[in-house]
Amino acid sequence: xxxxxxxxxxxxxxxxxxxxxxxxxxxxxxxxxxxxARVESAxxxxxxxxxxxxxxxxxxxxxxxxxRMAPMGDGISGAVLDRFLHALTEGAHTRGMRVxxxxxxxxxxxxxxxxxxxxxxxxxxxxxxxxxxxDARTRFLLDENIPFVTFGRxxxxxxxxxxxxxxxxxxxxxxxxxxxxxxxxxxxxxVAYLGWPSPSATGDDxxxxxxxxxxxxxxxxxxxxxxxxxxREDVSEADAAVTAFLEATPDVTGIACxxxxxxxxxVMAIARTGRSIAVTGFDNTPVAKAIGLTSVEQRLSxxxxxxxxxxxxxxxxxxxxxxxxxxEAHRLIEPELVVRRSQNLVDAEASSDHRPAHPRSVx
Numbered sequence: 109x110x111x112x113x114x115x116x117x118x119x120x121x122x123x124x125x126x127x128x129x130x131x132x133x134x135x136x137x138x139x140x141x142x143x144x145a146r147v148e149s150a151x152x153x154x155x156x157x158x159x160x161x162x163x164x165x166x167x168x169x170x171x172x173x174x175x176r177m178a179p180m181g182d183g184i185s186g187a188v189l190d191r192f193l194h195a196l197t198e199g200a201h202t203r204g205m206r207v208x209x210x211x212x213x214x215x216x217x218x219x220x221x222x223x224x225x226x227x228x229x230x231x232x233x234x235x236x237x238x239x240x241x242x243d244a245r246t247r248f249l250l251d252e253n254i255p256f257v258t259f260g261r262x263x264x265x266x267x268x269x270x271x272x273x274x275x276x277x278x279x280x281x282x283x284x285x286x287x288x289x290x291x292x293x294x295x296x297x298x299v300a301y302l303g304w305p306s307p308s309a310t311g312d313d314x315x316x317x318x319x320x321x322x323x324x325x326x327x328x329x330x331x332x333x334x335x336x337x338x339x340r341e342d343v344s345e346a347d348a349a350v351t352a353f354l355e356a357t358p359d360v361t362g363i364a365c366x367x368x369x370x371x372x373x374x375v376m377a378i379a380r381t382g383r384s385i386a387v388t389g390f391d392n393t394p395v396a397k398a399i400g401l402t403s404v405e406q407r408l409s410x411x412x413x414x415x416x417x418x419x420x421x422x423x424x425x426x427x428x429x430x431x432x433x434x435x436e437a438h439r440l441i442e443p444e445l446v447v448r449r450s451q452n453l454v455d456a457e458a459s460s461d462h463r464p465a466h467p468r469s470v471x
Contacts, residue, residue: 113154122150133158173200173419174208174231176218178238184369187393189237192259195412203420219248226254232427233419235259240309246273255427257418259411263309271437276414280310283404283443284317287388288364290402290445292325296362296386300335302346302374303366314366314390339370346373354381362386368393368403375399392446405444414439
């Protein structure tokens with residue numbers, strides 16, 4: 109059985125001292141770029157892996173990033189968090205870090221868990237999800253000077269100007285605008301919006317993208333209100349809301365939705381009417397692919413990369429959270445519209461006088 113390469117093997121190949129190899133692994137910024145590149149090349153060639161346990165013992169750090177695992181919910185939107193957790197774990201592993209999952213009933217319980225994990229030395233930093241305006245968790249972490257990054261904006265006055273709060277988010281407004289524009293260019297002249305009840309920071313942001321496109325087409329504010337449908341993140345509730353809406357609004361030809369769960373409810377309601385109404389979703393879940401639904405992909409691997417970069421720095425392998433200027437502490441990821449040829453969209457195109465080139469199928 110082949111022996112594992114050691115720090116001495118790396119030092120010999122790179123023609124440096126053991127201390128230099130240690131510096132490259134633990135404090136790369138203090139090593140000259142030319143020397144660092146030579147050592148990193150030797151590490152890659154030999155497949156050397158530093159002893160993480162020994163490093164954690166020396167630094168008195170756990171090398172762990174903790175994140176709360178939220179309840180599964182309806183099983184559709186929950187797939188988004190699952191994909192993010194997977195991408196975050198992979199990204200942390202490449203930097204020599206670990207991800208610890210924990211549960212909590214609510215935000216207050218999450219703060220208690222954070223206190224315990226810090227007191228026991230089990231986690232060096234935290235990632236928060238499902239942020240909202242006035243979120244007590246972020247205030248607690250800032251006051252306690254605990255390193256953290258949020259997946260989601262703080263939704264307050266410090267969104268772009270407070271470098272203390274490091275965050276990564278997806279541009280939901282841009283994503284919904286792209287979905288709405290796709291519907292209108294495919295022939296849907298009256299496009300409704302199905303989203304969560306306001307106030308909802310994420311939902312209101314996504315609704316803004318729909319408003320941008322529809323307003324640009326000359327739709328009045330009053331008409332926008334008439335074309336807005338609200339439902340909680342529940343397939344059955346979305347089904348009921350869209351059913352009632354379609355009974356009162358017979359000329360709608362498209363619905364842009366704030367999530368795939370809502371979109372599935374809309375598709376179910378439309379199917380019973382026999383009408384040709386195109387639907388788009390948001391999150392690009394496996395359900396969207398299964399039913400041929402055009403949906404907005406959040407690019408969660410880029411979100412995870414942004415979180416890791418803010419926690420560790422682009423070349424770092426330890427929690428650093430260095431002071432950043434306004435704007436540098438934030439990452440706003442541009443989403444991607446994944447176009448699929450659902451039957452409703454094909455029918456809408458066929459019945460329209462406006463016949464653009466068929467969108468590319470990704471199935």
